[in-house]
Amino acid sequence: MEDYQIIEKIKEYFEENYELMRLEGGHAVTEDIKQLALTQVLYYFTKLREVATRVTDTEVKLTLPNQTTPKGRSFTIEGVVDIVRDDNETWMYDIKTHDTDYIQSNKELYCKQLNVYAHIWQQLRGQQLDKTAIISTAYPEGLKQAHLLNDQFRIQYELSKWNPLIDLEFEQEKVKDVIQDFAETVDCIEDKKFLPATPETLNEKMEGTNALFGTRVCRNCDARFSCSSYREYATSKGRGERGNFKKYFDDFGSDTDKEEWVNANLSNTNEQLLDGEAEID
Numbered sequence: 001m002e003d004y005q006i007i008e009k010i011k012e013y014f015e016e017n018y019e020l021m022r023l024e025g026g027h028a029v030t031e032d033i034k035q036l037a038l039t040q041v042l043y044y045f046t047k048l049r050e051v052a053t054r055v056t057d058t059e060v061k062l063t064l065p066n067q068t069t070p071k072g073r074s075f076t077i078e079g080v081v082d083i084v085r086d087d088n089e090t091w092m093y094d095i096k097t098h099d100t101d102y103i104q105s106n107k108e109l110y111c112k113q114l115n116v117y118a119h120i121w122q123q124l125r126g127q128q129l130d131k132t133a134i135i136s137t138a139y140p141e142g143l144k145q146a147h148l149l150n151d152q153f154r155i156q157y158e159l160s161k162w163n164p165l166i167d168l169e170f171e172q173e174k175v176k177d178v179i180q181d182f183a184e185t186v187d188c189i190e191d192k193k194f195l196p197a198t199p200e201t202l203n204e205k206m207e208g209t210n211a212l213f214g215t216r217v218c219r220n221c222d223a224r225f226s227c228s229s230y231r232e233y234a235t236s237k238g239r240g241e242r243g244n245f246k247k248y249f250d251d252f253g254s255d256t257d258k259e260e261w262v263n264a265n266l267s268n269t270n271e272q273l274l275d276g277e278a279e280i281d
Contacts, residue, residue, distance in 0.1 A: 003049070010045060014038050039147055040139045047164055048135065051093070057083040062120040069183040073190060077182055079117050082135075089130040092118060099138035103166050105208025110134050111168050112178045119175040129170070136164045202233040 001009075014037075022028050029037075045052055064077040084091040094114055096103065103110060114132045122129050140162050146154035188194075202214035209216060214233040224230040 006045070006053075007042065010041060011038065014041060036144075036147075040137075040144075043139075043143060043147075043159065044137060044164065047159065047162060051084060051135070051165065054084045054086065055082050055093075056085045062117050064116065064120050064124070064179070067179060067183060069187045069190075071187045071190075073186055075183070075186045077116060077179070079113070079120075081117055090128050092121060092129055092132045093135050094132075095135045095137060097137050099140070099209075100136045100162075100164060100166060102206070102208040103134055103136055107166075107168060110166075111171065112174065112181070114168055115171055115175050116178050116182075118170045119172065132168050132170050134166045134168060136166065138164075196227045196229040199229045199232040199236075202229055 018034065059080050060083050062079045062081060067075050067077060069075060079094075082093045082095065084093065092114070094110070094117065096110070114134070118129055118132050121127055140158060143155065143158035143162060146158050197213065197217075202212065202218060204213055205211070206213055206216055214230065218224045218227070218230050218233070221227070221230075
């Protein structure tokens with residue numbers, strides 16, 4: 001299949017997936033945000049064309065059953081990866097939405113997960129595996145800005161320095177420790193031990209980013225308003241707890257995020273009303 005045919009297929013699948021998510025979730029995004037998302041997908045294909053066109057198995061489910069926690073509970077580890085096979089090598093890819101700088105600065109975290117997957121693939125399935133890697137789907141800020149400015153020279157420059165494929169080393173000797181970490185986590189969950197990160201941790205800059213833990217991680221946590229650490233972190237800025245409580249309680253993202261959500265869903269609501277009117281007629 002030629003590249004232009006693949007791109008047309010990508011656009012077709014993108015529209016189908018967007019409509020499915022819109023209908024299932026009842027939410028929409030503005031047209032410019034939607035087009036920006038499509039552009040990200042197309043840039044992503046441009047950078048990873050060789051990998052994308054060589055993938056032989058997608059969403060391969062890996063299962064490590066019959067594991068036991070320190071307290072005797074039974075659990076299973078499951079994961080999903082993509083596999084590329086050719087005449088000489090077999091590669092395993094795990095796709096992440098995290099940006100490349102963060103992944104590069106925290107490789108140990110990703111190695112742990114991929115080591116278990118590689119262990120399942122090699123030891124339990126008995127299949128060859130030569131390399132493991134992470135694919136970062138995050139949109140580099142420099143490329144995003146270059147696209148918004150329609151600066152073709154800068155777009156090519158940003159594309160040239162963007163490397164979303166990050167090789168990771170497979171270390172068999174660490175697999176046992178990682179499985180033990182999973183086991184201890186299962187016990188904590190079952191015992192309802194959900195200790196939050198400390199307020200000090202929330203105020204620390206995360207390695208590989210310019211963001212604080214409280215912004216990058218907690219902003220995406222639905223339980224943050226029940227978290228004492230986040231409450232202390234969010235209300236400690238500026239005039240103290242009384243002066244910042246409303247801001248903390250109304251923390252639903254940036255003004256831009258909220259405006260995009262309102263505009264998109266107003267448009268979506270109007271479309272639904274028009275469809276309803278059409279059906280009544």
